[in-house]
Amino acid sequence: MDIDLRHLRLVTVVAEQGSVTKASNVLGMAQPALTAQLNRIDNALGGPCFVRDRHGTRPTPLGELVLRHARVLLPAMDAFGEDVRRHVQARTGDVSSLRVGTVTTVLGGLFLNRLRSGLGGVALTSYTSWSPDEAAARLRRGTLDIALVGACENDTLPTDGDVEWVRLHTDPVFVLLAEGHRLAGPDAVPLAELAGESWLTAPGDGCFERCFVAACTRAGFAPHEVSEVERASAVEQVRDGHAVALVQPLLLDQPGVVPVPIEGEPLSWSQYVGWRRDAVERFDVDVVRASALGAHAEAVRRSPAYTRYLAARVG
Secondary structure, three states: OOOOOHHHHHHHHHHHOOOHHHHHHHHHOOOHHHHHHHHHHHHOOOOOOEEEEEOEEEEEEHHHHHHHHHHHHHHHHHHHHHHHHHHHHHHHOOOEEEEEEEEOOOOHHHHHHHHHHHOOEEEEEEEEEHHHHHHHHHHHOOOOOOOEEEEOOOOOOOOOOEEEEEEEEEOEEEEEEEEEOOOOOOOOOOOOHHOOOOOEEOOOOOOOHHHHHHHHOOOOOOOOOOOOOOOOHHHHHHOOOOOOEEEEOOOOOOOEEEEEEEOOOOOOOEEEEEEEEHHHOOOOOHHHHHHHHHHHHHHHHHHHHHHHHHHHHHH
């Protein structure tokens, strides 16, 4: 039977998400590639791990057996890998590599660039997901060293396992409109004026969609269609006039679309950087914090509409 830890991780994530589509987003894999992997796992085991129907993806009895063993083996191997890594680093007194996670933030590239410069000579490997809870769990297990996370202002990031978060900035959420939209312009738009639109939001497992629906309710309407898409897809759909999108107002200078503030700032998005409390023994957390703050400041400078909005608010 040719089954390894990577296969166990795939099965575990699919079971946790209850959907191959959601699991592919968490794993950063294309859905057909994940389905092919699951088929290979089924063939290796001699039976299916999951039943897939209109209710989602559920483990079979064989799948439950695999999951029981995975829940023992995966944490044990994570702990083994972390103990080895810490032993080697303690012996050499030098950190040569760090693993950095980015979650629902547009600042990832700027942050990694600044981190490479600030930590000088430390190799960085990156990981992306849509789940702050998953990033916190990876920090806790030691399979991530640093995480840069975006979350709804009303979300509370988990701090169990000695995970520590530093809030960097909270920015208002803007609405992205087609350049020819009747409300596209420099002035803030009342949410109620967009009552008839189809809406796009970024994927994620936090409270943002609930907070958006609550904001719409306070504005006197219920959004009739809300879809989750990644940012490039949102820009294309908005540009062609098929929808409007709720967006972080950073790094948005795209032809054919206009980021517009929402009157009263009913929705906000916060950026956090996190690590385990024992990180200070392994790398310079002040450099990490400064890199994250610098990435946000650079993103603001490179966002004309948001820069104008901030200047007007101060003035």
